[in-house]
Amino acid sequence: MFRNLKGIEKRKQQLTPETMKTLYVIATPIGNLGDITFRAVETLKQVDLILAEDTRHTRILCEKFDIKTPLQSCHAQTSPAKIAEQLKKLPEGKSVALVSDAGTPGISDPGFRVLREALEQNFEIVPIPGASALTTLVSVAGVPADQFTFLGFLPHKKGRQTLLKSLARAETATIFYESVHRFPRLLEELKTCVGENRVLVVGRELTKMHEEVFRGTVAEAIAHFTAENTKGEFVVLIAPYNFSLKKS
Numbered sequence: 155m156f157r158n159l160k161g162i163e164k165r166k167q168q169l170t171p172e173t174m175k176t177l178y179v180i181a182t183p184i185g186n187l188g189d190i191t192f193r194a195v196e197t198l199k200q201v202d203l204i205l206a207e208d209t210r211h212t213r214i215l216c217e218k219f220d221i222k223t224p225l226q227s228c229h230a231q232t233s234p235a236k237i238a239e240q241l242k243k244l245p246e247g248k249s250v251a252l253v254s255d256a257g258t259p260g261i262s263d264p265g266f267r268v269l270r271e272a273l274e275q276n277f278e279i280v281p282i283p284g285a286s287a288l289t290t291l292v293s294v295a296g297v298p299a300d301q302f303t304f305l306g307f308l309p310h311k312k313g314r315q316t317l318l319k320s321l322a323r324a325e326t327a328t329i330f331y332e333s334v335h336r337f338p339r340l341l342e343e344l345k346t347c348v349g350e351n352r353v354l355v356v357g358r359e360l361t362k363m364h365e366e367v368f369r370g371t372v373a374e375a376i377a378h379f380t381a382e383n384t385k386g387e388f389v390v391l392i393a394p395y396n397f398s399l400k401k402s
Contacts, residue, residue: 181284185362
């Protein structure tokens with residue numbers, strides 16, 4: 155059972171002067187705004203500042219749930235010095251929330267840099283869990299994923315082919331994100347690198363209006379995905395090399 159959200163003020167009273175500031179790392183919906191947790195909404199309302207990967211994107215969420223907390227931008231191009239300054243400006247006894255455009259901060263986004271600086275400045279770090287494209291696909295994959303390797307986004311060029319070829323005999327599932335621009339090319343690369351009979355699970359636009367979960371072989375994926383249904387955001391799971399969708 156999670157802690158009562160009235161605990162933000164109580165937490166401030168319990169902390170020592172050196173660790174009085176608090177950073178809440180908050181997961182936000184990956185598509186459907188209804189997936190945000192009660193705890194996340196209440197925390198976003200009660201903190202003193204929200205650091206957002208894209209304030210325009212986060213403002214939509216804030217307007218939906220009547221969150222009036224001030225927003226500041228903190229993205230991949232924000233310098234370490236600027237991050238340090240943003241956190242140092244926060245007075246003692248105050249708290250800040252970190253959110254990404256979607257999902258859980260720190261997973262394939264620049265959030266870890268904020269976390270590291272907060273640790274340097276003796277912030278207390280509190281996770282507010284929730285949506286993640288990674289766990290969303292794993293939960294419905296229907297293939298063995300009690301163990302898996304997560305690769306984030308694949309390299310665009312250097313090392314890409316070597317990495318994909320290394321998965322040919324992988325005994326556990328492999329999961330990664332892929333952009334709409336590279337997904338068609340990815341399927342052809344997988345045909346070459348892991349074979350057309352390898353089982354894939356592809357999550358497209360998860361939790362959104364055009365959500366799709368595809369399960370099948372690489373060859374079947376190539377036939378299935380056309381110019382009309384390769385738009386959106388993709389999470390790809392490559393099943394263990396000896397797995398088959400057919401019951402033995």
